[in-house]
Amino acid sequence: MIELLAKLGRASLGVFERLGRGHLFLLAVLGRLPGLALRPRLLLQQMWSVGVQSLLIIVVSGSFVGMVLGLQGYNTLVTFGAEESLGVVVAKSLLRELGPVIAALLFAGRAGSALTAEIGFMKATEQLSAMEMMAVDPLGRVVAPRFVAGLLSMPLLAAIFTAIGVLGGYFCGVGLLGVDEGAFWSQMQAKVTLVQDVVNGVVIKSLAFGLVVSWIAVFEGYDAVPTSEGVSAATTRTVVHSSLAILGLDFVLTGLMFN
Amino acid sequence: MNTPAPASQPIVRIRDLHFRRGARAIFNGVNLEIPRGKVTAILGPSGTGKTTLLRLIGAQIAPTSGTVEVDGVNVQSLAVKPLYELRKRMGMLFQSGALLTDLTVFENVAFPLREHTDLPASLLRSLVLMKLEMVGLRGARDLYPRELSGGMARRAALARAIALDPSMILYDEPFSGQDPISMGILVRLIRELNDALGLTSVLVSHDVAETSSIADYLFILAGATIVGAGTPAELRESDSPIIRQFMGGLPDGPVPFHFPAPPLLDDLLDAGP
Numbered sequence: 001m002i003e004l005l006a007k008l009g010r011a012s013l014g015v016f017e018r019l020g021r022g023h024l025f026l027l028a029v030l031g032r033l034p035g036l037a038l039r040p041r042l043l044l045q046q047m048w049s050v051g052v053q054s055l056l057i058i059v060v061s062g063s064f065v066g067m068v069l070g071l072q073g074y075n076t077l078v079t080f081g082a083e084e085s086l087g088v089v090v091a092k093s094l095l096r097e098l099g100p101v102i103a104a105l106l107f108a109g110r111a112g113s114a115l116t117a118e119i120g121f122m123k124a125t126e127q128l129s130a131m132e133m134m135a136v137d138p139l140g141r142v143v144a145p146r147f148v149a150g151l152l153s154m155p156l157l158a159a160i161f162t163a164i165g166v167l168g169g170y171f172c173g174v175g176l177l178g179v180d181e182g183a184f185w186s187q188m189q190a191k192v193t194l195v196q197d198v199v200n201g202v203v204i205k206s207l208a209f210g211l212v213v214s215w216i217a218v219f220e221g222y223d224a225v226p227t228s229e230g231v232s233a234a235t236t237r238t239v240v241h242s243s244l245a246i247l248g249l250d251f252v253l254t255g256l257m258f259n
Numbered sequence: 260m261n262t263p264a265p266a267s268q269p270i271v272r273i274r275d276l277h278f279r280r281g282a283r284a285i286f287n288g289v290n291l292e293i294p295r296g297k298v299t300a301i302l303g304p305s306g307t308g309k310t311t312l313l314r315l316i317g318a319q320i321a322p323t324s325g326t327v328e329v330d331g332v333n334v335q336s337l338a339v340k341p342l343y344e345l346r347k348r349m350g351m352l353f354q355s356g357a358l359l360t361d362l363t364v365f366e367n368v369a370f371p372l373r374e375h376t377d378l379p380a381s382l383l384r385s386l387v388l389m390k391l392e393m394v395g396l397r398g399a400r401d402l403y404p405r406e407l408s409g410g411m412a413r414r415a416a417l418a419r420a421i422a423l424d425p426s427m428i429l430y431d432e433p434f435s436g437q438d439p440i441s442m443g444i445l446v447r448l449i450r451e452l453n454d455a456l457g458l459t460s461v462l463v464s465h466d467v468a469e470t471s472s473i474a475d476y477l478f479i480l481a482g483a484t485i486v487g488a489g490t491p492a493e494l495r496e497s498d499s500p501i502i503r504q505f506m507g508g509l510p511d512g513p514v515p516f517h518f519p520a521p522p523l524l525d526d527l528l529d530a531g532p
Binding site: 121122124125127129130132133134135136137141 | 314316317319339343344349350351353354355357358359360363370373374375416419423
């Protein structure tokens with residue numbers, strides 16, 4: 001029994017110690033942001049690899065999610081003769097929840113894991129140590145640009161995901177199932193609000209998810225055990241922890257924003 | 260060579276250095292002075308903490324106790340900015356080369372110059388090409404690290420290490436895993452660069468023959484402390500069993516062949532897993 005309690009205590013201490021290190025790491029990265037502002041080229045390079053290179057999976061997934069929403073929404077709404085509201089259902093679902101959440105989950109799988117693996121590999125192959133010995137701060141040169149690129153890319157990717165999703169819903173609802181085109185767009189225009197739907201959903205939620213995913217990804221990479229198993233485990237942790245954090249945070253944000 | 264006497268102005272001075280990793284003592288009262296302008300090698304069996312010693316000199320890790328001085332400054336007492344200024348005067352060649360894998364050879368060598376100087380592109384190009392010419396890789400400037408052999412990667416890393424014209428270069432196992440030709444090239448390069456550029460070179464290695472052929476001074480590290488010091492000729496003549504074992508490459512001696520274990524018979528008769 002005592003042994004069990006001791007194990008539990010050790011595990012808890014380990015978790016809190018790591019949480020503490022993660023927060024100190026975030027503070028250290030934030031402290032490097034003024035320096036990054038002087039070198040926008042570093043940020044642009046990372047926006048390309050973190051953001052632009054995630055576009056394909058975002059566009060394809062967004063279109064499928066939108067099309068499924070169109071099909072399911074139509075099936076439900078037609079029962080009540082309310083299929084003209086399909087545009088509102090698709091747009092609100094995507095703007096408030098599915099756009100930010102699914103885009104963030106995809107982003108964690110595609111870009112978050114890549115960030116962790118890249119930084120972890122740089123650590124394992126002594127590239128970060130080499131930078132330190134060349135009097136170059138790896139937090140400023142490697143970590144900060146990737147962190148900010150992730151943070152800024154997330155809302156943009158969620159916006160693209162949502163826009164493509166709406167088009168997917170339009171394709172299924174109007175193109176395949178015969179919903180009135182005018183009703184689809186006009187009801188959407190009437191019911192979707194800028195602050196409640198767009199700002200809360202795509203902007204604030206996505207920024208929060210982008211912060212959490214980028215933070216977890218760069219921390220896991222920087223903190224990885226510098227072996228192939230260590231980098232592999234860190235990459236897995238990034239995807240698992242990011243996904244759980246996104247879903248948990250989404251619940252909290254939804255509770256705060258829409259209730 | 261026109262350098263001060265080794266004892267008068269050492270570039271690195273380590274005093275009563277203790278370093279522990281968990282319960283294991285890596286260094287237990289190490290004292291050594293590295294003379295300026297010479298090639299000094301620290302030899303020792305694998306796992307004795309040679310790379311750790313280089314990291315302590317570069318202040319990448321902190322000792323448990325004791326001091327490491329570079330150019331008369333205790334490196335542990337330095338804040339980040341002066342430490343980085345000091346590191347600009349120190350090149351380090353990592354065992355793996357540690358080239359930045361997303362940059363070409365040219366960009367790798369240009370990296371420290373771009374980070375720390377504001378040189379015009381044409382001058383930067385000339386400097387990089389001159390450094391690459393020194394290591395024989397001017398023609399490989401457009402290759403990526405993945406396209407280089409192990410020996411070429413180490414030479415490219417060496418060109419990067421001398422990019423900022425440091426006064427001292429730390430070499431971490433420069434000969435390990437090299438074929439005889441690459442090893443010969445690296446041995447010659449280390450000596451020639453040291454003399455031509457007026458550097459101080461510090462090598463850690465376990466390759467006795469190659470290291471002895473170029474080092475002016477050797478330290479032998481074993482059992483968490485320095486067990487021998489002197490010129491290669493002096494150490495070859497030493498009567499100390501541990502120095503004789505290491506210099507002669509003898510498989511057993513004061514440094515045992517076997518990792519500590521119970522007697523073989525007990526182990527064989529033990530029915531447990």
